[in-house]
Amino acid sequence: MRFRPCIDIHNGRVKQIVGGSLQDAGNLAEDNFVSEYDGGFYADLYRRDGLSGGHIIILNREGTRYYREDMAQARKALEAFPGGLQLGGGIHQGNAEFFLDLGATHVIVTSYVFRQGRIDYDRLEALSRQIGREHLVLDLSCRLAGEEYYIVTDRWQKVTEEPMTENTLEKLSRYCDEFLIHAVDVEGKASGVEREVVRRLGAYCGLPVTYAGGIHSLEDIRWIGEAGKGHVDYTVGSALDLFGGEIPYSELISQVVT
Secondary structure (H helix, E strand, C coil): CCECCEEEEECCEEEEECCCCCECHHHECCEEEECCCCHHHHHHHHHHCCCCCEEEEECCCCCCCCHHHHHHHHHHHHHHCCCCEEEECCCCCCCHHHHHHHCCCCEEECHHHEECCEECHHHHHHHHHHHCHHHEEEECCEEEECCEEEEEECCCCEEEEEECCHHHHHHHCCCCCEEEEEECCCCCCCCCCCHHHHHHHHHCCCCCEEEECCCCCHHHHHHHHHHCCCCEEEECCCCEHHHCCCECHHHHHHCCCC
16 A cells, blocks of 8 residues: 655646536636645655655646646646656547656546546547556546446546446456546545445455545544555545645655555
């Protein structure tokens, strides 16, 4: 189990936002924390502490007002930690190679490989073949709808018809290198993990998988280690003192759970 750090970028700033609050209209989101530091600061910190495999997420849509500023922050991060970070946010066949050339180890994709609520296997296969499955992470972030967890797309606003199950992970594993899964209902709230999501990921023994959402204490992380059977990685955002929370970064990276 590894700690996977994050750098979320919105309106040209490194931020932590409440999951599901992001809106393209007006470039709005409910902020938990807005940093005075840039993406390069955080990437350099992660590099010095040997924390590879984290992710940069660009939250503004390509072509909108703040996208260039987001890109400038992403470039700073990739330059500070070349070959150490993944990048997601609006990735498609037209820009995936560009971000890999900038120094991202992987691109993270969700919405592009879905169409009308279903996985578009033609798009997925084409993208995987174009960049190599070893450079592709599929973000299968999910929320509870009825009695099942379903994958969500389009800024976590659209619930698809695809369940987030072990069978889904198995089917998609031939196209990618890792999975990133946010529990959207608790993302950005530091209110505790979505335990059933972690349990499901713990039952999957295939590709590397990273859980995100709701972590608010070191005890939560220890629980993920147990329920995830040691092979579910995790990311901490709003609860980390780097982003205004109470979990000390220095203590987190000194733990065995890192």
